[in-house]
Each structure stands twice: as structure tokens, then as C-alpha cells.
Amino acid sequence: MSLREEARAFLEESLSGPFAHARGLGGPGREHEGQELRQAWERHLGKHGWTCLAWPERYGGRAASLEDQVAFHEEYARADAPARVGHIGEGLIGPTILEFGTEEQKERFLPPIQRGDELWCQGYSEPDAGSDLANIRTRARLEGGEWVVTGQKVWTSLAHVADWCFVLCRTEEGSQRHRGLSYLLVPMKRPGVEVRPIVQLTGTSEFNEVFFDGARTAAGNMLGAPGDGWRVAMATLGHERGASTLGQQIGFRRELRRVIETAKRTGAAGDPVLRDRLVRSWLELEIMRLNALRMLRSDRPGPEASIAKLYWSEWHRRLGELAQAVQGRAGLVGELDALQRLYLFSRADTIYAGSSEIQRTIIAERTLKLPR
Template sequence: MSLREQARAWLAENLTGEFAGARGLGGPGREHEGHELRLAWERHLGKAGWTCLAWPERYGGRAASLEDQVAFHEEYARADAPARVGHIGEGLVGPTILEFGTEEQRARFLPPIQRGEELWCQGYSEPDAGSDLAAVRTRAHLEGGRWVVTGQKVWTSLAHLADWCFVLCRTEPGSQRHRGLSYLLVPMRQPGVEVRPIVQMTGTSEFNEVFFDGAVTAAGDILGEPGDGWRVAMATLGHERGASTLGQQIGFRRELDRVIETARRTGAVSDPVLRDRLVRAWLELEIMRLNALRALRPDPGPEASIGKLYWSEWHRRLGELAQAVQGRAGLVARDGELDDLQRLYLFSRADTIYAGSSEIQRNIIAERTLGLPRQ
């Protein structure tokens, strides 16, 4: 039996009973939904060996091929399984620890991620260092065998739920831009860490501000050498564009189907301009999948920015299309609650900003993929 068949059978058998109500919960703009149930599901997945498939077996993975990883993520999305609460640990910091961590760090941090016991968040962006990440000001210094961290991060997804944060900070006084940065692993549940939720247009708060005021972490909780944080941080961003994007596209297909169904119900499909936009959205989603398959490789390079730029721009247009096919009804929240298409429109406005803005993605593609002169 192929891994795809195994995954399909396991999901059908296990998304029942106490987990039947987890179907469809969570995701962008909806991370507040059923967190405790989804956390229990994460641990159930880990116990059954369905997390961290690409990792070596000695760390709880299956050393799965890219083809098998894609198969799992697609079957997971088709089963309408809940959005993963451990995806930042599994997809970002976990592979980075595998690449840059010591054996001691791997033994300490990887098993709890695989088992769903420790959740992570990403400490990159700051008020004056979002797209220009090299401008980070959060600083850390060694004192008494510990790193002491002071500064502010913003737009930190799920920081209010996280146990740990990987923090890009400046550890060499007087350093500028890419030099003098380090990549620290910092526990979130300590007196020196304050998390303030940011209320979004959707009324939810999955992004946060994080303030470090003398927060501490052990001297050994650093990936790579002091001052080498930029290289480590860029590797993390490369891992972000992995096989899971194929599962994401199954979710996009479901959203597009809902938009088409709404267009038929409202009669908007008879409008030739809207019908053309619906057909174009379908075609572009097919192109998205083909490009994602073409770009998949174990060590994604700057070409991965093509995928991020494409899907975020497409998804934002889909949100606009969702509002257009609803007509005036899309402007009103019934009983103060947003429906799925309204939430799609509002949250997709952020797609072209978070995880690397479209402007920065275009610069990366131009300079690092096409070899054009730097601005």
C-alpha cells in the first residue's frame, strides 16, 4: 500500500469520534477555532507517526520522499482535517535545527515538536524591520552563561500559544545590516516575555506583538555560530516554501469551488466579466500546482519566492472575486458574524504582506534568480 493510500485510510478512520468535530477547523483568519481539540489532534498525529514525515527516523520522522510528502499533504487537505497547530515547529524551525543544530539540540528540541508537545513561533519582524529584515534591533548579550534578550517583535503568529520562539537578534554591538545577527531559541513562558494580541479586520487575533525585557535563554540555545544568524534565518525561510504548499492548494480549490457555487446561486455567473474572472482563477490555480511541483526540492533556493508571490497574489484576487459574486450581500455581516467568503476577502489582504511582501519577493526573484542589478 502506498503512503498516499495509508494516509487516506488512516485519516478516514481517525477523523471520527472525538475528532469528528475537528474537521475544517482553523487556518488563516480562523486560528482561534478549536485550539484545544486541534492540539489533541496534533498529538494524536504525532503518536501515529504522521508528523514530520521528512525527518530522519531517529527523530520520529519517516525519511519520506518529496513525492510521499506531497501525497500526505494533499490527502490531509482532501480529508478536511483541521489546520495544524504545530506547523511552525515542523515546517520552519525543525528543519533548521536539523540543518544547523548540534546533536544535543536535535535530541532536545525535535522530539517534542514531532509529538506535538511544544509549539513554536517566529521572532523575525519588528516595527522598523519587516520587509527589511536586516534592520532588526532586538539585541542579546551573554551574561552569566545565558543570553539576555531585549527588544520587540511584531506580527508574530500564534505567539500567545507558543512555548518557544526562534528569535533573530543583534548580538554584536555596533554591527549593522546582515552582520552581527544570531538565531536564538527562546522560551516564551517566562517573566521577561510579554505577548500582546493584535486585533485584525476579521475580529480575530492570531498575530501578536512580543516584548522581550531581559528574557533569558541558555548560552547553548543558539543555532549556528554567534553572528551567523542571517544565514540561518534565510535557511528557515527556504524551508517555509516546502511540500505543504501542495496541500494548501487543495484548500484553495475548495475556496474556489465555494466562490463558483455562490456565483451560480446569485446569478453572478451570467455576467461575462465575472465568468471570465472565474475561469481565469481556475486556470491560474492549475498553473500554481504545476509550478509548485516543478520547484519542489530538498534545498529550496531563491526560486521559491516565485511560488509565494504567485499564490499570495492569486489568493488576494480570489478574495476580491468572492466579494464580487456575493454582490451587496457580501457587504453585510449577518448577526455580526462573517461568513467564509467575507473572511476570505478580509484575511487574504494580508497574504501579499506576511511571510515576505510581494515587493520583496520581486526583488529576490530579480536579483538572486534572474541576476539583475541590485537597486
């Protein structure tokens, strides 16, 4: 049996039993849905070996090939399985620990991620350091065998449920920009850490502000050397655009299908301008898949990975606008439905994980080699 067939059988059986009500829960703008059930689902996946597929077997993975990883993510999306609550641990900090961590760090942090026992969040953005990440001001000083962290992070996804946060902070007094930064692993459920939810246009709060006021973490909870944080942080961002993007596109396809069905129901499909926009969306989604497959062939995506982020985020925002257009006036009234939520949340797509302006600059300077 191929891994794709094995995954399909596992998902069909699991989502027909105790987790039947988990189908379709969660996702952008809906992370509040079924939080406890989805955490139980994460542990169920880990118990049966369906998390961290690419990791080495000694750390709980399957050392799965790229083809098998893509197959799993596609089957996961097709099954309408719940949005993962452990994706930041599995997709971002886990691979970074594998690359930069000591053996002691790997043995401490990787197994709980694989089992679904510990959840993570990302402490990068600050009020004055979003797209300009090198402007961060959060600081940490070494005191009595512990790092003491003080500062503020913002737009921190899932911080309210996370057990740990990987924090980019300044550990060298007087340093500026990319120098003097370090990458710390900080426990969230300790004194000195305060999480405040940020209410979004959708009325939900999956993003948060995080305040560190003398929060402490062990001296050994630093990835890489002191002052090497920028390099480690950029490696983490490189892992952000992996095989799961193919699963993301299955979700996009489902959303596009809903928009097309709505256009037929409302009669908007008879409008030649809207019909042209629908066809363009379908064609661009096909291009998105082909480009993602090409990018994934690279052992370590370089700055050209910004093309993929720029492309999907701009496409998804246009899809949200199209969703409103095919609904007509009905899209402006009533209870918040799936297409209205798509429109509202997709406004953020071109900002988080690197704004479109920054992605264009990276493509111009580092891929096309244009002058600064």
C-alpha cells in the first residue's frame, strides 16, 4: 500500500469515529473552533505516526520523501480534516531545531511536538518591527544561568494556546539591525508572560500581543550561538513554505468551487466580466500548483520562494473580493458566512508571513539581482 493510500484509509476511518465532528474545523479566521477537539486530534495523529513525516525516524518521523509528504497533505485537505494546531511546531521550529539544535535540544523538544503534546508560537513581529524585522527591540540578558526576556511581540498566532514560543531578541547591548540578535526558546506558561488577544475583522482572535516582562528561560534554550539569531530566524522562514502548501491549495480549490457555485445560484455567472474573473482564478490556481511543485524540487528554497508567497497571497485576496462580488448585496448583510469570512480574512494574506512589498523587494534584489 502506498503512503497516499495508507493516509486516505487512516483519515477515512479516524474522521468517521470519535473525530467525525472535527471535519472542517479551524483554519484562517476560525481558529477558535473546536480547540480542545483539535488538540486531541493532534495527539491522535502523533500516536499513529502522521505528524512530522519528513523528520528522521529517530525523532518520531518517517523520513518521508517529498512525493509522500505532498501526497499526505493533499489527502488531508481532501478529507476536510481539521486545521492543524501543531503546524508551527512541526513546520517551523521542528525543522529549525533539527538544523541548528544540539542533541540535547533535539531530545527535549522534538518528541513532544511529534506527539502533539506541546504547541508552539512564533515571536518575531513587534509594533515597530513587522516587515522590517531587523528593527526588533525585545531584549534578553543572561542572569544566573537563565535568559531574562523583556519586550513586546505582536500578531503572534495561537499564542493563547501555545506552550512555547521561539523568540528573536537582542542579546548584545547597543547592537543594531541584524547584528546582536539571538534565537531563544521561551516557555509561555510562566510568570512574566502576558497574552492579550487581538480582535480581528472576523470577530475572532487567533492573533495576539505577547508581553515579556522579565520572563525567564534556561541558558541552554538558545538555538545557534549568541548573535547568530538572524541566520537562524531566516532559516525558519525558509521552512515556512514547504510541502503543506500543496494541501493549502486543495483548500483554495474548495473555496473557489464554493464561489463558482454561488455565482451560478445568484446569476452572477451570466455576467461576462465576473465570468472572466472566475476563469482567471481557476487558471491562476493551476499555475500556483505547478510553481509550488517546481519550488519544492529545491533542497533548500532560496529567495525565489518569495514568488510563491507573493503569488498565493495576492490570488487569495482577489478571490475574497470575487466572493463578495458574486454574492451581490447579500454579501453585505446577515450572519457572517464562509464567503464573507473569506473576504475579510484574506485582506491579511498580503501582510502576514512577509508583506507583498517586502516580497517584491526580495525578488527584485536577490533573485533578479536588480540594484537596491
